Amino acid sequence: MVLALAASVACTNLDEQIYSKLAKENFFTSEENFAKYSARAYASLQHWATEKSYWTFDMQISDEVCVPLNPAGAWDDGGRYKQVQIHDIPDANRLLECAWDYCFNGITACNDVLDVFTSIDKTFDGKDRAIAEMKVLRAYFYFCAICYWKEVPFAIKKDVSVYPEKKDRAFMFNFIEQEIKDNIDFLAENPTNEYYGRVTRGVADFVLAKLYLNAEKLIGTAKWAEAEAACKDIMTRNGGSSYYTLTDNYKDLFKVDNEFNPEGILAIPYSTVYTTSDHYAFIIYMSTLPADLCAPMGIAAKAWDGLVAEPDFMASYEAGDTRKDATWIFGQQHDLDGNPLNIEIESVSVPYVIDPIFPESCYEGRRTALQGARIGKWAYQSDMTLTGGQVGMDNDFYLMRYADVILMYLEACRRQNKSSVDAAAQTAFDKIRTRAGLATIAYADLDLEKIYQERGHELAIEGWRRQDMIRFDKYLQAWWFKPAKDASDYNLPIPKSAVSANPNLK
């Protein structure tokens, strides 16, 4: 009775009891948690190499990769892959939306971390550096955004009461430039292993270099000298030399255990164990390999057989360029013991020989099982640990690397018609050529077309091709199963979902 009465009076408490999740205010109780909160923003980089991402979008919208229907008729999906291939992309295209999400989820995460860092009254070692890391990371995401979109929503505060207004490229260009300049001095200068995967001065300079290099196409004003200077900073910051060096073996950059490569400026660390699920895993093997090649390669999955190299890109390699074999899977296929494989086609067993060259007419129906080189740049684990779409590869992804800096530097010099270049840059460029099994080219003989080709093959499917094609005036031309376009093709439509969620983007 007493209990009953007490309960009647007191028991009107409806607060939610939370057990296996955290309310935000309960999270920031230790300094360690506080500092590690930036992991949330860095983790958004892991979306880079998921199935539908900024990266896979970039390789498809450029001349690197195409996705015709496979022999089973899959990969139509309402025509979204074909729309990207022919540059007829409606604002509802899912791949476009995923590319957008990469940028703006990243920006949101940086805003959230910065909000926590600045609003919660706690200090910790390296707080200024942590803040600078977030701001430069946000600048990187905005740079990715303005490469695709003419106008983007600008939000650097976390305030849901005001929907962001859109800003044009000129405004954003200045913002990114200023943000990096304001924060670069707080960043770690020496990119020791402690800073692996994080924003350092090298990363800040790299983003600046990319920004300036593309300035002419982005805002109509060329900034070749500034690009050159940003590259030069990276090349000389360690007392006149660089903290970064080119690796001897090109394949080392892409092998399974490729962490701490001295050529890497910013890596996205991936792990079969630690970065799983379709939002965070590096699963290019699922997107490109055919199901029947998996088991012979030591992969315990039935992959989806979608992304293949465009024939013209495959044809563009110089003879002897070892990077072609290092990047693509084509020709006779072998099992792990080196035995040649056969494939059954219409009940007849024929050698498993993949032909990288195939006609545009495959878009009228399906491509055959033997058409189209597959992506093989990142070595695949062959111990049956890759078991399907939820299990990612262990290879880290070098988003920014030193070879690109050398090529950017040479390009910036050539664009300014400089008569000579830094000797160290020539030496580095020679190494890029020789490690690819090719003859060296002196700067004097290095015209823009050669730089374009070199960038294409050195940095194939690393996410820079679209910018390069625009900068070298290739992008509006027709290429393999892609018609010629006018300059409006430089801008992508803002995804419908983003516009309808934020009317300011109309």
Next chain:
Amino acid sequence: MKHFILTVLFLVLAGAMAFAQTKDVSGRITGSDGEVLAGATVLNASSGAWAVADENGRYTVRAAAGQSLNFSFFGYDDVSIAVGEGNKYDVVLPVQASVMLNESVAIGYGKTTKKEITGSVASLKAEDLDIGSFTNAGGMLQGKVAGLSVVNPNGGDPEASFQFLLRGTNTLSAGQGPLIIIDGVIDADIRSINFQEVESVDVLKDGSAAAIYGTRGTNGVVIITTKRARSGNTSVQYDGQVSVQTVQSRAIPMTAKEFQYAVTNFAPAALGSLYGGDTDWFDEVTRTPFSHKHNLAVSGGTESFSHRTVVNVEQNQGILKNNETAKWLFKTNIHQTALQGWLDLDYNLSYTRRNSSPANTSIFRQAFLHNPTEPVYNPADKDNGGYYTVDAMDYSNPVAMLNERVSARQTGYLQANARATINILPVEGLKWDNFFSWSDEKYFSQNYRTRYYPGSTGKKGVAESSADAYTNFQWESTVQYSKMFGDHSIQAVAGYTWQQQMAWETSMENYGFETDAYSYNNLGAGSALQAGLADMGTSRSSSRYIAFFGRVIYNWQEKYLASVSLRRDGSSRFGTNHKWGWFPAASAGWRISKESFMENISWLDELKLRVGYGVTGNQDFGNYKSLMLIGSGTNFFYNGAWVKSYAPASNANPDLAWERKSEFNAGLDFSILDGRVSGTLDYYYRHTTNLLYDYNVPVPPYDYKTIFTNVGAISNSGIELSVNAVPVKTKDFIWTTSLVAAHNENKLISFTNEQFKDADYKVGWIATPVGAYVQRLIEGESLGTFYAPVWIGTGTSGADHFRNESGGTVDESKWEKIGSAYPDITLGWTNSLKYHQWTFNMTWRGAIGGKVFNQYRAEFENINSIGLKNILASWLDDTSFTGPIRYSDKYIENATYFKLDNVSIAYDLPLKNKFVHSAKVFATGQNLLCLTGYKGVDPEVSLSGLAPGVESTSYYPRTSVFTLGATLTF
């Protein structure tokens, strides 16, 4: 001492009476309608002696003074009399219909009678329900309540459960199941009782009736009362039944011969897909299942202490091999009175245990599409366990799927409750009732896929184990008062309820076993755990509901009736700004037939007009939806080590509230011709606002892409009719029939508002190769409205042609409205024919109108799809269509159907003696026939959710069930 002597004296006297001389007692049995009841039975409950009345209604039976005689006859209510000194007793049995009005109806926190009720409540007694075999009590409601659709989308699955939909879809994303109350336990599991133990089911349909359950009342309230303890001699009742099933409907692929013919003649490019075998894959994975059920109930006791105890054992097989469920149920109900009538106690204890091997319905899909020319086995292929294996996406050997996976699930449901009613004797009609209930549901699931299970061959055996526990604690305290003051009758209740539900879920998975011998019994032995690739997870959540409520029911001379209720309801799930809400209701009734001006209308027994209005809510969504929660996400490599990252997993919404429904209901109850025809007609209009849905918000500034919030509005309006009639009634033969019919119109009134304008309006995604959203949410239209290109024929090239096509396809903006998935009219028709000891029952159920998307045809009635995979045999009926697969209205078919749900025949053995009080045998056939123009498996598909009317390709075939049973009462 004096008391003791008196007691002894009383006992001696009583004993003397018991041993009193028996004598012949005789008399005449007539009905209240004046009929002479020839064939009526009279039973001496004490001695077991019995007799049957002759053609003049006269009987003679042996009895002694103090013994009681039970008189019974079909169509009339039983009457008991106590034999006294005399030996002539004429008996008048009341016609059942006249009693109907006094039948009690559960209305939540109390009872009323049919004649007094003012809300829309459907009340069913055990005898109104079909006999037969049911996976749970939900199935017994099919076709019985106007406006309540009960669908079994899982066909012959022995674990099949039923989906309820009352008066249309009133939500966009919250649950649609009704609130189920079993013997006072709110949100009880309907599977925890045995269907044979159901005594009555009351369905609170309209807002005025359901408002007493506040935020959980919108989907209706189903109040199930099970058979209770009764005083009297010990009664033992045994129900036993055995049943078999046959396939009634399934998707039929080509046989090997047809496949070969089709490939050779129409798809020569696929000649490589002829493997030379002849396999009927469906046959390989199915069997004729056999099930048996036994129910033993013992009851009896004194006025102050009685009990009813039930033991139930069932073994149910599915047509899919290895798919079965065994169930054990123990339940006891004890009723006790104490403290000189001050205290009534009622205890319930039940434990239900189910051990099952659940169905993997994708086996049916694979058995359908698997190449019939493939043999089952290929002994040479050791890597694949000797199964014939062709590697391809969505393509697995069904026999390997069946044999190379073991799956076991144990469910234990413990329910204990006690009700203590304090009768405040000095104040007549006042009592204080306290109810405590605790239930504990535990699931333990394990499963193992061997190294040869298709699709996980590289994983070397995958073992999974999960254990989930759900508890539900409820305390209710009510004060009830009922009293007649002359012409005024008052029934009032005020109460408080506190309920907490808690869930624990744990799961683990490991793979990489050196041997399959461990099965799922040694998860630690797998290598994936050491490699960091095993999975493990636990979670816990809770929710709490608190409410204060009150209701007053008043009537004057049983002529003018009124009921008013109010509930103050709170739930932890709501946002901080909306934890509590008010839920009022009012209803009134006018028994026109009681008015003096109606007195002369002799054919009219009863005419009552009811109107009601009430507000209810729906809060059937997940816990913690209003909070911003930080979830642990992916890992990040930070300073040389992998660290967990934490990120918001949702946007906060402090304004999150229940979906609010207000409903107006008007009804007419009538009974004419001495109860030969009676019925109910209801009209309702429900208006649901604050609909919950995920709306897109910009990122940034929001952390998360969508916010779960209250925006839209839906209306449902309709008419419900139920008619009961006794078309034929003679001495020997009586035919009773009842028809329920309902019409509902659904309309999405609004979907967006100023702040939240954008959400996914396309729903019902059908995966590739169809690849289309089949329905749209459009303001002003019904939910479940199909949109599609309009098919105008097959071209000479063999491809589909559509209206407004360009390049073989139709732009989504030009798709046309095809129709809604919801039927225009739903029907249920129950018949009972009695001839002496024989009873014949037949139940039909139907739906008129409505559309259903035939996914099997869209995906598989297409020669273009043939090759490795099989297609529908029906393609051969029209070979002009050769593809490709294009979504269109060609596959959106009319869903009208009439089903013969139940046919049963029962015979009451004239076996009444001292030991056996009654014996009945029956034979039942269920789901026997479906009359429909629909070309798929079953036009009756799930109507719940946002994309109703889509037939899935992963399904359980429909079966007919044939049952033989017996009921013996001792």
